[in-house]
Amino acid sequence: MTVMYVKKEFTFDAAHYLGKYHGKCERLHGHTYRLAVTVKGEPDSEGMVMDFLELKAIVQEKVLSALDHSCLNDLVAQPTTENMVLWIKEKLEPEFKGKSCSLAEIELWESPGSSVILRLEKI
Ligand SMILES: Nc1nc2c(c(=O)[nH]1)N=C([C@H](O)[C@H](O)COP(=O)(O)OP(=O)(O)OP(=O)(O)O)CN2
C-alpha cells in the first residue's frame, strides 16, 4: 500500500469582522487568505491519487465561489480562521463520498504567518 498526499493551494480575498473579539479585529477589514486542501489515497491505474484539475474544480465550485470577494460574516457568525476551516470542511467532505481518496487536511492562512490546520485522517 503506497499512500500519497495530493495538495492544491488557492487564494481568495474576503472581508470580515470578529464581533466577539476585543481589539482591532472587531472592525470590518480584509485579508488575502491562502487555502491548501490535501487529499489522501493510493495512485490509481492512471498513476493519480486525484487529478489536480478535479480537485481545483471542486474547491472552486464549493468554496471559492462563495468566499472570494465576500463578507465572511454573511456565511459564518464569528469568522475566525478556525471557524472558516470548519465551514470549508463541511462544504468539501460530501464531495469525497464514494471516492477512492479522502480529504486529509485543510490549512487556511489569514496572513502569510498565521494559519490554522485541520487534519482529517481517515484511511
Ligand atoms: N487564532 C486566531 N487568532 C486570531 C484570528 C483567528 O482567526 N484565529 N483572527 C484575528 C483577526 O482576524 C485579525 O485580523 C488578524 O490580524 P492580523 O493583522 O493578520 O494579525 P497580526 O497583527 O498578527 O498580523 P501579522 O502581520 O501577521 O503580524 C486575530 N487573531
Ligand SMILES: [Zn+2]
Ligand atoms: Zn481579520
